[in-house]
Amino acid sequence: MAFNEVRFPANVSRGARGGPERRTQIVELASGDEERNASWANSRRRYDAAYGIRRADDLAAVVAFFEARNGRLYGFRWKDWADYKSCLPSQTPAATNQTIGTGNGAKTVFQLVKTYTSGSQSWTRTITKPVAGTVTVAVDGTVQSFGWSVDTTTGLITFTTAPANGAAITAGFEFDVPVRFDTDQLDVTLDIERLGSITSIPLIEVRR
DSSP states (O other): OOEEEEEOOHHHHTTOEEEEEOOEEEEEOTTSOEEEEESOSSOEEEEEGGGGOOSHHHHHHHHHHHHHTTTTTSEEEEOOTTSOBSSOTTSOOOTTSEEEEEOOSSOOEEEOEEEEEETTEEEEEEOOOBOTTOOEEEETTEEOSSSEEEETTTTEEEESSOOOTTOEEEEEOBBOEEEEESOSOOOEEEOTTSOEEESOOEEEEOOO
């Protein structure tokens, strides 16, 4: 699918609203009991960028960005300020933050992931848009300063030499969310003081 490796204006996304959504089917039985079934194995994120527009210049930047993406046609990067690190928001990413695989002596390619855990339950999210210059990697806890590369368009880590059998591969990083506009129209309002606003700028995560 068409995707531009460019980030939506970060000063606007900082004030946006949104987060993950899931799709669950709930059937209520005659007894009052219910049965629940997850339609989606993974969550999908939605945002509304309109809340981040504070100045007329912000509005102009968003309109230009929308036009350059041809509305819903091209996907792009989005910084979710509530969740953009491999660690807690107050921390700095470290190479031991997230386990991305275990070496077997032959495998050289590993996908960046982020695992969310609460109690005994966890969910692993595939990270496909790491931010260039933020990725660090460790093997069995030892930071690797060379011998690997990262594809910032896919989130794949490639080692020059396959890690040893049983070696724990970990990584730390910042990342963006691949999204697209969920509308082909922007409803722009220009008030008497020439301060503009847009009622809604819906965005939806692109999943491949």
